[in-house]
Amino acid sequence: MKTYLGIDVGSVSANFVLVDEAGEVLEAVYLRTRGRPLEVVQEGVAALAKTADHGAVAGVGTTGSGRVLAGLVVGADVVRNEITAHAAATARLIPGARTILEIGGQDSKLIIISPGGTVADFAMNTVCAAGTGSFLDQQAARLGIPIEEFGAIALEAQTPVRIAGRCAVFAETDMIHKQAMGYGLPEILAGLCEALVRNYLNNLGKGKDIRDKVVFQGGVAANAGMRRAFERVLKRAVHVPPHHGVMGALGAALLARAQTGPGARTGFKGFDLANRDYRTGCFNCNGCANQCEVVEITQASTVLARWGDRCGRWSRAPLVSGA
Amino acid sequence: MRLTFPHMGNLWISVKTMLDSLGAPVVCAPLTTRRTLSLGVRYAPEGACLPLKLNVGNFLEAAELGADTVIMAGGCGPCRFGYYAQVEQAVLDDLGVSLRFLVLEPPEGSARELVGRIRAITDARSWWQVLGAVRRGFVVARCLDVLERRAQSLRPREVRPGAADQALAAAEKIMAGAWSSGAAPAFRRARALLEAVAIEPERPVLRVGVVGEIFTLLEPFVNLDLMQRLGRLGVEVSRSIYLGEWINEHLFLGLYPGIHSARGVRKASLPYLGHFVGGHGQETVGSAVLFGEKKLDGVIQLLPFTCMPEIVAQHVLPSVSRDLGIPVLTLVLDEQTGDAGLTTRLEAFVDMLWGNRGGICA
Numbered sequence: 001m002k003t004y005l006g007i008d009v010g011s012v013s014a015n016f017v018l019v020d021e022a023g024e025v026l027e028a029v030y031l032r033t034r035g036r037p038l039e040v041v042q043e044g045v046a047a048l049a050k051t052a053d054h055g056a057v058a059g060v061g062t063t064g065s066g067r068v069l070a071g072l073v074v075g076a077d078v079v080r081n082e083i084t085a086h087a088a089a090t091a092r093l094i095p096g097a098r099t100i101l102e103i104g105g106q107d108s109k110l111i112i113i114s115p116g117g118t119v120a121d122f123a124m125n126t127v128c129a130a131g132t133g134s135f136l137d138q139q140a141a142r143l144g145i146p147i148e149e150f151g152a153i154a155l156e157a158q159t160p161v162r163i164a165g166r167c168a169v170f171a172e173t174d175m176i177h178k179q180a181m182g183y184g185l186p187e188i189l190a191g192l193c194e195a196l197v198r199n200y201l202n203n204l205g206k207g208k209d210i211r212d213k214v215v216f217q218g219g220v221a222a223n224a225g226m227r228r229a230f231e232r233v234l235k236r237a238v239h240v241p242p243h244h245g246v247m248g249a250l251g252a253a254l255l256a257r258a259q260t261g262p263g264a265r266t267g268f269k270g271f272d273l274a275n276r277d278y279r280t281g282c283f284n285c286n287g288c289a290n291q292c293e294v295v296e297i298t299q300a301s302t303v304l305a306r307w308g309d310r311c312g313r314w315s316r317a318p319l320v321s322g323a
Numbered sequence: 324m325r326l327t328f329p330h331m332g333n334l335w336i337s338v339k340t341m342l343d344s345l346g347a348p349v350v351c352a353p354l355t356t357r358r359t360l361s362l363g364v365r366y367a368p369e370g371a372c373l374p375l376k377l378n379v380g381n382f383l384e385a386a387e388l389g390a391d392t393v394i395m396a397g398g399c400g401p402c403r404f405g406y407y408a409q410v411e412q413a414v415l416d417d418l419g420v421s422l423r424f425l426v427l428e429p430p431e432g433s434a435r436e437l438v439g440r441i442r443a444i445t446d447a448r449s450w451w452q453v454l455g456a457v458r459r460g461f462v463v464a465r466c467l468d469v470l471e472r473r474a475q476s477l478r479p480r481e482v483r484p485g486a487a488d489q490a491l492a493a494a495e496k497i498m499a500g501a502w503s504s505g506a507a508p509a510f511r512r513a514r515a516l517l518e519a520v521a522i523e524p525e526r527p528v529l530r531v532g533v534v535g536e537i538f539t540l541l542e543p544f545v546n547l548d549l550m551q552r553l554g555r556l557g558v559e560v561s562r563s564i565y566l567g568e569w570i571n572e573h574l575f576l577g578l579y580p581g582i583h584s585a586r587g588v589r590k591a592s593l594p595y596l597g598h599f600v601g602g603h604g605q606e607t608v609g610s611a612v613l614f615g616e617k618k619l620d621g622v623i624q625l626l627p628f629t630c631m632p633e634i635v636a637q638h639v640l641p642s643v644s645r646d647l648g649i650p651v652l653t654l655v656l657d658e659q660t661g662d663a664g665l666t667t668r669l670e671a672f673v674d675m676l677w678g679n680r681g682g683i684c685a
Contacts, residue, residue: 081666
């Protein structure tokens with residue numbers, strides 16, 4: 001049986017899925033990126049190696065902000081952006097989906113799917129990370145509650161209090177004030193959820209045609225308080241799919257499946273990645289005043305790739321070891 | 324007197340040609356880099372828009388090289404550009420950097436003030452000589468427009484990745500030396516370099532119009548080499564603004580014959596935005612309409628963070644998009660030099676446009 005590997009390396013989490021020919025998830029691994037994308041890819045692949053059929057992998061796709069690095073290390077057949085990957089998974093697995101609300105660690109997206117299953121429109125948050133998973137994490141930590149319990153507590157609220165949602169700093173100031181006034185924790189958490197949803201829709205939803213079925217995915221979709229806040233504001237049902245946390249990785253796997261037709265050979269470098277010695281280095285190019293920070297990926301003193309330069313002096317140069 | 328001026332893409336080539344032809348001593352600031360940005364962000368007001376910060380950086384770097392006088396264009400109407408020169412002069416004064424500002428504004432009412440400022444630069448040279456120098460600078464700008472347009476069509480079709488950009492860089496270098504050898508022979512040599520780039524003419528490409536605020540459109544340091552990135556993603560770019568057209572519009576009041584004028588563009592914007600909103604807000608909307616009518620695959624709007632005219636345009640564009648069925652992506656640019664977010668948006672947009680053509684999907 002052929003299988004496909006999808007990897008989504010984001011700012012906060014890295015997800016790994018193995019799917020079969022029909023697109024069913026055989027195995028899913030969720031890890032925290034901890035700012036170490038290279039190590040986390042090695043860890044994730046090693047975790048899958050325990051149960052996977054090593055000879056069966058017929059294609060690999062990577063996505064997320066670490067997609068290029070991850071793709072280089074695992075030998076990906078497809079390296080695609082998160083929007084295309086999320087849309088691919090949702091259009092394929094959730095019949096009738098027309099709107100995707102996706103909130104991850106550092107960014108949030110709104111994707112409109114056409115009746116034909118292609119992307120019709122999208123928006124991504126631009127200059128501010130208010131309303132993303134990191135902010136919820138940070139507030140949960142400040143209040144001393146595990147992020148997993150955040151949603152359940154928010155659902156207990158009778159009347160959510162109003163929290164300013166335009167900016168994370170404003171929101172925090174407002175929350176501290178409302179706490180000091182004596183409002184209950186559930187009311188404040190529910191208020192925060194509504195503020196983040198308002199912020200999300202004001203930023204990403206302007207001019208967008210939100211239609212049923214609305215699907216909520218990404219790490220934050222696990223938060224029941226956020227889901228309810230979306231339902232209240234949008235006045236329609238919001239579906240959270242079973243694999244909501246790994247939809248990006250799932251999409252990457254499906255894109256790899258589409259790319260590697262019959263007879264095509266995968267570039268997958270195997271499950272023993274963890275034993276290889278990958279290193280990243282960085283140096284400042286002194287070619288001009290831009291002082292580009294050039295990143296160099298090496299494996300056992302062989303340079304695999306370089307990037308980070310504006311002019312192409314390094315990224316286009318032939319790769320010589322120990323340069 | 325040692326003259327300098329702010330950078331905006333390859334504007335320096337035609338300004339330097341003009342000043343060199345006059346025999347005026349020029350100090351070109353180093354091309355905009357991260358150092359320029361750091362200087363500008365440090366000394367310019369925090370709430371100012373990005374072009375002002377980079378101007379300040381350019382002037383400080385030029386002053387280090389001995390410049391003592393700044394010439395720059397002025398503006399009017401509800402866009403902060405109208406106050407750039409005054410604010411920049413105040414910032415430099417506070418720093419104890421003494422630079423004199425000569426602001427060249429389109430003549431409104433009395434032309435005497437403008438004439439006086441030009442006279443300060445040109446000294447005792449005859450008006451005939453001055454007109455000749457201005458014409459030379461303008462011709463070079465027009466040549467650069469042609470070369471850039473050609474590169475935009477070559478990039479998505481080039482056989483060897485990067486070939487068109489290498490040829491364009493070499494061509495611009497030739498044009499930069501054109502004041503001594505004459506624009507026409509330089510242009511012939513420059514164009515030959517681009518014509519020598521090997522292409523696959525049959526390769527399918529997407530066609531995308533890029534609209535928005537002029538500085539972010541023309542300065543590759545700010546738009547993170549957007550035109551090159553789009554070319555690499557298989558996109559043939561059309562732009563709403565080219566340097567020569569802008570000079571004609573802005574300084575010659577659109578009087579130079581035979582040049583694509585902004586009047587038609589503004590007319591196209593009327594059903595959506597009925598009056599001037601400052602900057603290029605109306606041109607952005609009008610160009611998007613024209614690109615939609617030409618059935619391009621998509622439109623990308625660029626603006627510096629907090630740019631008022633473009634924010635107005637941004638909120639009008641969804642109607643244009645809906646009526647003409649052309650997807651629009653808005654990109655807000657500021658001082659970030661990390662390009663991951665930009666790459667993601669561009670790749671997703673390009674995937675979507677191919678999808679609209681019935682191409683790839685999972």
